[in-house]
Amino acid sequence: MTPTPEAVGRLYDDLLEAELEGGAADPNLHIGYWDTPDSPVPRAEAVVRFTDEHVRRLHVTTGDRVLDMGCGVGGPALRAVDLTGAHVTGISISAAQITHATHLAKSAGHADNTKFLHADAMALPFPDSSFDAVMAIESLIHMPDRERVLNEARRVLRPGGRLVLTELFERAPRPTRRHPAITEFCRASMVSLPNADDYPALLHRAGLRLRELLDITDHTVQRNFRELADLVGDAKGLLFHPRDLVGVPEFGCFLAVAEHP
Numbered sequence: 001m002t003p004t005p006e007a008v009g010r011l012y013d014d015l016l017e018a019e020l021e022g023g024a025a026d027p028n029l030h031i032g033y034w035d036t037p038d039s040p041v042p043r044a045e046a047v048v049r050f051t052d053e054h055v056r057r058l059h060v061t062t063g064d065r066v067l068d069m070g071c072g073v074g075g076p077a078l079r080a081v082d083l084t085g086a087h088v089t090g091i092s093i094s095a096a097q098i099t100h101a102t103h104l105a106k107s108a109g110h111a112d113n114t115k116f117l118h119a120d121a122m123a124l125p126f127p128d129s130s131f132d133a134v135m136a137i138e139s140l141i142h143m144p145d146r147e148r149v150l151n152e153a154r155r156v157l158r159p160g161g162r163l164v165l166t167e168l169f170e171r172a173p174r175p176t177r178r179h180p181a182i183t184e185f186c187r188a189s190m191v192s193l194p195n196a197d198d199y200p201a202l203l204h205r206a207g208l209r210l211r212e213l214l215d216i217t218d219h220t221v222q223r224n225f226r227e228l229a230d231l232v233g234d235a236k237g238l239l240f241h242p243r244d245l246v247g248v249p250e251f252g253c254f255l256a257v258a259e260h261p
């Protein structure tokens with residue numbers, strides 16, 4: 001059964017609470033991006049670089065309005081403000097994440113150029129054409145109706161505005177039997193993986209023009225989960241163990257850029 005947005009919200013509320021009990025919450029809830037597989041860049045830096053790969057494709061500048069759909073605790077939104085001077089609105093289905101993101105923005109001196117709201121990306125509480133760009137970093141994987149989300153992204157974008165998103169996905173060729181580690185990851189993390197082959201049509205049905213669809217697996221997934229596995233070691237209470245996804249070549253990540261015509 002597909003998890004409801006409310007269930008996903010509770011999952012992220014609980015994860016944040018556990019992190020804060022443990023001392024501190026990671027401002028970025030996504031994988032890293034390395035230029036080459038043997039790049040010496042540490043994971044913490046690669047995680048910020050992953051955000052940068054989205055932000056530079058938004059084509060925004062000082063004063064532009066950006067929506068971060070599925071903003072986590074606000075690390076990417078704050079990075080986007082630092083890099084571009086845009087005003088960033090973040091929404092998340094997790095109320096706890098929104099409280100934390102608001103607090104982080106204030107501490108970073110960005111209370112005036114950010115806003116964080118508890119909302120569902122499938123029913124955005126914004127008028128038509130209210131943003132110059134939309135980003136969605138590893139968030140659509142949790143949303144039960146991608147077509148609706150993409151329609152909403154197009155609706156709130158001004159004509160000419162860009163949507164930049166990343167999704168985890170199963171790469172071709174897919175084995176006839178799904179790898180058990182992928183099944184377990186999807187179950188435990190309340191994720192559904194899209195079929196990249198369907199994505200151009202999905203974007204077109206939502207009224208968006210595809211500009212770029214890039215398999216970035218070799219820059220991201222395998223190294224990310226290998227390093228994460230070393231980092232977490234034998235920690236208990238994890239949703240899934242990252243080591244289980246190491247060496248699963250069909251587990252990938254793509255980046256898509258689309259434009260409101």
Ligand SMILES: C[S@@+](CC[C@H](N)C(=O)[O-])C[C@H]1O[C@@H](n2cnc3c(N)ncnc32)[C@H](O)[C@@H]1O
Binds near residue numbers: 070071
């Ligand atoms: C893997 S986290 C990524 C967070 C953030 N983009 C980042 O990179 O740090 C997924 C995010 O999507 C949000 N999310 C999932 N379903 C959502 C929905 N239906 N509406 C709004 N946000 C949602 C979660 O609350 C969470 O913040």
